[in-house]
Amino acid sequence: MRYLLQRTRLQHLIRHRNGYLALAGCAMGLNILLVILLFSMIGREKIVVVPPEIQKSFWVTSSKVSPEYLSEMVMFLNSLYLNVTPSNAAMQHTVLLHYVDPSVYEKIKVQLITMQDRLKKEHVTLSFQPSHIKVDNQKLMAEVSGDLQYTVGSILLTPRPVIYHWGFNYQQGRLRITSFPEEKQNV
Numbered sequence: 015m016r017y018l019l020q021r022t023r024l025q026h027l028i029r030h031r032n033g034y035l036a037l038a039g040c041a042m043g044l045n046i047l048l049v050i051l052l053f054s055m056i057g058r059e060k061i062v063v064v065p066p067e068i069q070k071s072f073w074v075t076s077s078k079v080s081p082e083y084l085s086e087m088v089m090f091l092n093s094l095y096l097n098v099t100p101s102n103a104a105m106q107h108t109v110l111l112h113y114v115d116p117s118v119y120e121k122i123k124v125q126l127i128t129m130q131d132r133l134k135k136e137h138v139t140l141s142f143q144p145s146h147i148k149v150d151n152q153k154l155m156a157e158v159s160g161d162l163q164y165t166v167g168s169i170l171l172t173p174r175p176v177i178y179h180w181g182f183n184y185q186q187g188r189l190r191i192t193s194f195p196e197e198k199q200n201v
Contacts, residue, residue, distance in 0.1 A: 056076075057075065057076045057077055070082040070085075070086065072086065074187065076187070077184070078151065078184070079151055079154070079184055079189060080151060081149045081151045083151075083189075084149045084151050084154070084156055084182070084189075085147055085149050085156065087113075087189055088147060088149065088156040088158055088180050089144065089147065089158075091110060091113060091180065091191065091194075092142060092144065092158050092178065092180075093142070094106045094107070094109055094110040095107070095110055095194065096140050096141070096142035096162065096178075097140065097141055097142055098129075098133065098139070098140050099133070099139045099140075100130075100133045100134040100137060100138070100139070103129065103130040103133050103134075104130055107126040107127075107129070107130060110126065110191075111123060111126065113189070113190060113191050114190060114191045115182075115183055115190035115191060115192045116190075117192070118191075118192055118193065122191070136166060137166060137167050138164055138165065138166050139164070139165040140162065140163070140164060140165075141162075141163040141165070142160055142161070142162050142163070142176075143160050143161050143163065143173070144158050144159070144160035145159055145160045145161065146158070146159045146160070147159075154181065154182040154183060154184055154189075155179065155180065155181050155182070156179075156180040156182075157177060157178070157179055157180075158177070158178045158180065159175070159176070159177040159178075160175070160176065161173035161174065161175055161176075162174045162175075162176045176196055176197065177196070177197040178194055178195070178196055178197070179193070179194065179195055179197060180193070180194045181193040181194070
């Protein structure tokens with residue numbers, strides 16, 4: 015009798031153990047599945063941003079930016095660089111330097127200081143009216159064309175057509191300027 019009672023209890027305990035093992039196995043399998051899904055989703059998230067002063071909504075991911083974002087940033091940076099007077103050039107260019115890649119920071123800083131000195135020495139004011147922008151968000155490049163207007167003292171000079179080629183890199187959620195050479199347009 016005692017033997018049957020112990021055997022029944024043992025079978026009962028084995029059934030409970032097997033049930034809990036099956037439950038733990040299912041939980042472990044679900045955890046592994048969740049980890050796999052989590053790793054497959056890395057880099058796929060998009061953040062939709064609609065700032066109050068920008069005309070279009072845009073998105074950024076961990077490795078890409080939308081063409082709208084690149085276009086809006088280029089227009090903002092272009093304005094900081096080319097809509098300057100002798101009195102505000104230093105401030106505008108200081109803000110522009112916040113967006114420069116560290117690898118080219120010193121080179122661009124020297125270029126901006128030279129431009130500021132020239133503006134003060136010659137009493138020149140610059141104004142840029144963009145007419146066309148072409149962006150390539152895969153290569154993180156943008157081309158802005160328009161007319162660059164010089165004012166020397168109070169004399170308005172003839173606008174000069176120019177094209178600026180903006181180059182960027184995008185790392186850790188930050189878009190940084192790597193270059194912005196000027197190309198004169200042939201008219």
